[in-house]
Amino acid sequence: MAIISLARLALGLAALFLARRVYWEATTGAHRRALIKQHGCLPPRKVKQRDPILGIDLFLSNIKAYKEHRLLAFWQSALTDYNAHTLMVTILGQTIYFTDDPENVKTMLATKFDDWSIGSVRIAQFRAFLGMGIFTNEGPAWKHSRDLLRPCFERSQVADVSMMEKHTKRLVEMIPKDGTTVDLAPLFHQLTLDVSTDHLLGRSTNSLDPKAEDNCEEFVEAFEYCQNPAKDNESWFRILTLFLPDRHFNRCVRILQKFVDDIIESEMSSRATKSESTPQRYVLLDELLSQTDDPRRVRSELLNILLAGRDTTASLLTNIFWELPHHPEIMERLRSEMAEHMTGPEPPTYEQLKDMKYLKAIITESQRMYPIVPQNSREATRDTVLPRGGGPDGTWPLLIPKGALVSWLSYSMHRRPDIYGADAETFNPSRWLDGEHHESSPLRPQWGYLPFNGGPRICIGQQFALTETAYTVVRLMQEFATMESRDDDDVWKEKLSITCTSLGGAKVGLTAF
Template structure:
């Protein structure tokens, strides 16, 4: 049976939601409004259809449907051509822009690098976390932590990937080029995100900044790839490389082409920078408004003194893990995503007048799954689902209704890396500062690019310990 339709004012093209969406993106309320729409459709069903520029799509916050798309019928769905077309100029054909056998090859190439121990990466985290903390004013004056978190995660990701960081938290000429790289990444990925949502309409006018940005990004990455491949050629068959683990050096041993290595590096770099920075920004945005949570979290950390935590100690800090889980629940890094059916198929629930029947899905239909809205369902998380309450994780054991890192065969391969870096950074900040004060009286605003960030930044003042 078909799903219930959204009550459009424009029943032909759905331009009412299109133009409303543009306005909501500008004011940082797109996701909260998307959540409210479920209540406007036949008394709160969890799956409905709507029009996107004349195409009818399925919108859902139903775990069983999301499980079907991402796992149970994984091969029935792929990325849309709109997403592939928007990402290809920057990311080429890497793990985030391909499907089928080509994606399987990318996954097999990259997965071993994330399956190894993270112990050695703690040294990388320490190097860059120390530089970040040194940039925070000790006199309590205002600083934007979100800006620092994006600098931190770019430096640590490039250090892990290339064996040499962008050094945006450092000084000198390397920092200058690193800052240019970071600025171009931010701008081009924001354009990529808009084009992925809007399609060809967003690319009608020429954008020289976008073109120049892509050129600089590719040249920046190519330098490291070519240098590593040249070093490999000089060593011959030897696999001996840097004393520390360098992602690029291990990719170079795979016999992949220079372009393939570049595409995969850029994909992992963007994921490594944006996801961890988003998580840290939302956690510390919340801590600045919840002194009760801050003090409880800090009391868990203080037994370390000023010592750096080990990987095992990070995992053993239960309240820290609860806080990370809760930040990812309320502010999922990728708050919405989509797939397109490549064959006629069926979703298990959402059809009929009350949304309980299966839905026939015709080949070519887009499925938009909204993690933000699912994570705030009161039937899953209680009447206080909109409240940041880490204690709920003492007993909460969610399944597909909690999806911070996607699920199924395409589940994020770097989630362990991201959670470890976020935990490590939070511990070091709590050791260095005993209190935090919000310097932003405005209500929360979303900033949507490839990932979710805080629209106003995380402007705070911190009190040294």
């Protein structure tokens, strides 16, 4: 009897599986076949894997490359080795498509924006420590967050560089002026935190001010750990613990929350004493408090934007000052341009910064070679099609099934020789100046250059970040006559978390005029 019952159970399960398969073929399968026929889709190139089912081998290869600070180069070389711009892989049982094709990126971020989500995994990871805000919301909630932030980055707000001078002056005071080796990277992170909090909250953390009561060290350490819990892992076993509950992560989240909650509480207490007749610039915190009395919502919006305001600009500055000491001729040309547009030792104005084309080219070239977000992804919300990536040569349309993840590699795309020329691996700001690039003049990479994302979710604060970066570069060049690299390695290496910066920071020796 037991054998007969088991046989019936097995037969029933088989019939259920067959019925489910027939239903899938008649619905989802039929829809996908119609899309394939309509668009002429062909299968993508696949990476050869020893474990094509679970993809454990590729997962371990990724972990190894990450620990050796060469994950970006690892994926760039994979595309190069396969002579492809789109590849399909399996990692931990999930199918993922990697691409550095500008047309595919344009499709995801702009022309078929509604077919894509920022992804359930990303949302869950970010919300764990940021809460719900502009980086973790989608749909109407995201649009509302963006509308709240937009006035912060209007031209009138960005053009007021007086606030930047206050904090940059403190930065200069913190730097040794006798050629003593200093790592500018942590100072840049303090600078951008001070500027961001001043601009968005109406009060600065003043972490660069030695007289400040709170130096924010605990907040900064907690913020960095939450972004990248794997950074301190030194063994395979400890990396596997990322899949287990992390008590330290939870403690860091509480530190972040308390830090921002204290600012909110202080602002709410002081609002009654503020003069309503005194005109003030747009401050995000004030606007949030006028719209809601929910402290969790206010905290989440602030944490989301502080992540962007601090880390992205600090990483960009670090990469620039890693490169500049290696190129005396670039620094000399920059000084000549500054002398042409500025007179005397006075800090630059917004208009002067906008007129410095070579300065802009230096910043642009740094973002090309070392994109602050070198890899990003989208999850298909429905069966959809990318314009390229199918077929043996990768030029045919490619079907992307609902729920699949597509990751685009800005690091690799920004170094494509067919876009940037044979010297694509070389730091050369002149490539961005009309008439100066020997391969292609003028250079117009369009979607092949994506430092601030694109489409509806393009970075809303990009002009503020670029102005802060340009202002800081000019002020340091004004204050210091010589700049010598003190890095132990002449090869740039990646330090990856949510953003990417130089592993060795920006170790330099500076001598004042």
